[in-house]
Amino acid sequence: MGEGSPPRSARMSGPRRALARTPPLWWSLLYFFCLLCGYYVLRPVRDAMGASADAATVFPHAWIEFARGHGRELKDFALQVLFTCTFVAMLALQPVYGALVARFPRRALLPLVYGVFIVCLFGFHWAFHAQVPGRGMVFFVWTAIFNLFAVTVFWSYMADVFDDRQARRVYGYIGAGGTAGAVLGPMLTQWLVQPLGVANLLLVSAGFLSVCVLCVVRLRPWAMARERAYGLASGEGAMGGSVWAGLRLVWQRPALRAMAITLFFSVGAATLLYNQQSAIAREFYPSAEAATRYFARIDSAVNLLAILTQLLLTRWLLNRHGVAPALLMPGLILMLGFAALMASPLPMMVAVVQVAQRASEFALSKPARETLYTRMDRPSRYKGKAVIDTAVFRGTDLAFVWVHKAVALLGTQAVFAAGALAAAGMTAGAWSIVRAQRGLPGAAGPVPSVTEPNPRGAA
Known part of the structure; x- marks a missing residue:
């Protein structure tokens, strides 16, 4: 049909x-x-x-x-x-x-x-x-x-x-x-x-x-x-072009550059939270069994919240309001979370913020960013995207592992304050994506049927 x-x-x-x-x-x-x-x-x-x-x-x-x-x-x-x-x-x-x-x-x-x-x-x-x-x-x-x-x-x-x-x-x-x-x-x-x-x-x-x-x-x-x-x-x-084209695309194209900046702060905030959570868990749950149960509960809560959000909210939000709310909400949630952690750095509060951060990334930020690639050309989708999702992601992860080690010397409050700054950078980066995507080609034009592909044309 x-x-x-x-x-x-x-x-x-x-x-x-x-x-x-x-x-x-x-x-x-x-x-x-x-x-x-x-x-x-x-x-x-x-x-x-x-x-x-x-x-x-x-x-x-x-x-x-x-x-x-x-x-x-x-x-x-x-x-x-x-x-x-x-x-x-x-x-x-x-x-x-x-x-x-x-x-x-x-x-x-x-x-x-x-x-x-x-x-x-x-x-x-x-x-x-x-x-x-x-x-x-x-x-x-x-x-x-x-x-x-x-x-x-x-x-x-x-x-x-x-x-x-x-x-x-x-x-x-x-x-x-x-x-x-x-x-x-x-x-x-x-x-x-x-x-x-x-x-x-x-x-x-x-x-x-x-x-x-x-x-x-x-x-x-x-x-x-x-x-x-x-x-x-x-x-x-074949797409052709230089093997280094992805790096140049990320540098030259505003939407890709904004995504790289946003991912930098997003991964940085998540890494600070994860590492500090591990330190707190070692203090409050010294046995391997207790720590495993603590982390397992977090993983279960993340997956449950993510799948409910993906099924009930993500589609409606993207259809009705576009990508802006889905991109901006996770950073705002994380800023509030880090503010709460500075006031009450208890394991349960850390778990709540961790669940909110990971679930909002999986269910809101990720789908919103990925929809924008449908409006970009193939080099951006395959070359530029790969640089952002691999080199930028892992480079940030590595950098903030050492940032946490340095900031942690100043105490837990300092780590959460640094996390709040990273979350603010993440929100600013998300806003820059919202602005940059206005310059991307729109969705105007014929909507191809996605139910009856032409088998002859696929040969």
Whole structure:
């Protein structure tokens, strides 16, 4: 059935009608669900590697001996070393990703990216079975890279499939599908780690990524239909350009630059909050069991609030009021949260602010930013976006880990005051995105059918 005329769907409620009218939504939901479920199957394995007391599990023997030769135990600086290695790897991979985007058409690029990740998982499966020294460090760094690049590629592809108006209607639902995957992934790890073992869990994740490749193929006709309807450059040809083009695009284009600034302050505020939360949890919950329950409650609350917001608020907010409220609200909420924490830095208050920060990022900020990419050209979506979501994200994460270490010497109040300043910078950056997006091409023009792609044209 076409988008404009089905009498049965006309009698449906608003949310059900949106689902019935948009069949690619189901493939996108499955895609994001499997992507985040596959990642969250891996995340507990990564965290266990980072927290391992056995340095030989995490680092190569040569690194351990080098540190001991300088009077240091490498396990005492495990997270700092791992975060630094992650950032260096991100920078090294930027030109590689840029070269892939420039030289491969979309029909080859996306399956190639996920295919490489699947092959890596089989390699790690062997390394874990063989107890290869240093596997923990490589796996920790690789998992962070996988998370950022795989999710970035997903949202870039969504901007190929949906136009601005369609994105405002469906991105909340797609985000909810990803949140559901994020909830199921850790559960699968808990259920399967005993009977299967850690190494075989990696194959479970590889299975989910294989479904992602299927979804990429099935969504291709709608991406092509949208490009034909709007006269856009086809993603079926190689994009060309320099491998460093993403960095230049972020610097030159106001909307991308505003997004990079906003992400810098957003990640900075979140990192300060997370690190201080860990310090407070160590004080109030000294046992591993109590701390685990505390963090588990936070994760459960984040996922519940995020999925409710994505289903009930995000679509309505983006459709009725555009991106401005969704971009501005998280920063304002975080400023109020840090102000409350300066007055009452108790674990329960920290948990409440953490839940509000993460849920508002997942359910409001992220969908709002992603809808704007539907109004940008393909180099911005694939090259500029990748720089923001990987190098800027990880660079900020690394910088604020050390900022927290310095500011924490002045006490808890100083950390929360710095967080409030970062939240204010985040809000100012969000306002700059709102202003910059006014200069982007609008959603005017024909709305392509997203229910009946032309199979002949997809060949």
